Amino acid sequence: MLAASVLWGTTGTAATFAPDVGPLAIGAVAMGLGGLLQALVAAPRIARQAPRLRARRATVLLGAFAVAVYPLAFYSSMHLAGVAVGTVVSIGMAPLASAVIERVMDRRRLTRRWTLGAALGLLGTLMLCAAQAAQAPGGREQPSMAATMLGVGLGLIAATTYALYSWAAHRLITQGIASRAAMGAVFGLGGLLLVPVLLVTGAPLLDSGSNMAVGAYMAVVPMFAGYALFGWGLAHVPASTATTLSLLEPAVAAVLAVLVIGERLPAVGWTGIALVLACLAVLTAPTAVPGRRRQRPEGVSTAAEYTVARTGPGRVP
DSSP: OHHHHHHHTTHHHHHTTOTTSOHHHHHIIIIIIHHHHHHHHTHHHHHHTHHHHHHTHHHHHHHHHHHHHHHHHHHHHHHHHOHHHHHHHHTTTHHHHHHHHHHHHHOOOOOHHHHHHHHHHHHHHHHHHHHHHHTSOTTSOOOOHHHHHHHHHHHHHHHHHHHHHHHHHHHHHHTTOOHHHHHHHHHHHHHHHHHHHHHHHOGGGGSSHHHHHHHHHHIIIIIIIHHHHHHHHHTTSOHHHHHHHTTHHHHHHHHHIIIIIOOOOOHHHHHHHHHHHHHHHHHHSOOOOTTOOOOOOTTOOSHHHHHHHHHOTTOOO
């Protein structure tokens, strides 16, 4: 999950090398081609598990629809409301949306640990985005109130759809479908839905070699490789935890902006990064249960069998 978030955090820096490509084209080429690549690589597993996927077609279609909507809403939100506002709404609100979805759909209760981690991460993201907004070039035209409100609305849509496809993929995986097959089916169908958008808006991607390189990088590295890691992680953690861990993405983006683009980050921004890291530490640290006995190996059901499993037959423990 954290490795995926690091890859996603490179997209903002990469997009600066293709300033003439619009947000719809960036979103369509990233998630569209990236999703089709996932489906292509996972095609044998998708074919083997096709009956299970058909039996859960409603979940697959819901996830695919969310995959198609998310990048269009996310990049348009940043374009209209600014990178700081678009990021904090789209990424920062996703854990809350995911928690609501899990509560409604799965009756899952939120732990104090998740609540603390989410609070730290959201506060850190707010501080980080405020710092980035304060460092914006003075000559940049400020978005109008109408554009900002529309951007916030699109950011909420992005947060909800991100939470939805995370939940859908996690639901498929926990119901016995391999993570690669589940991600390939959901993202492949979502990629197909994005192809018309790419055909209509993607002409600037072909205007220069740098634009094509940016499009290829966005599709292959952060989206294809990143979501392959994301799917593997979803087999081990709930969707609400996954979306909370993705709060690392804006922190990585801010650090890359300092190191690669040459932007400066004030103290409040570094404090925000520290809070995001604290959030990740809270969510990923192992939980020790006082007095808990060592877990028996799988398939060992009695104390005698457990002793034999540990020491071998005929030995004294």
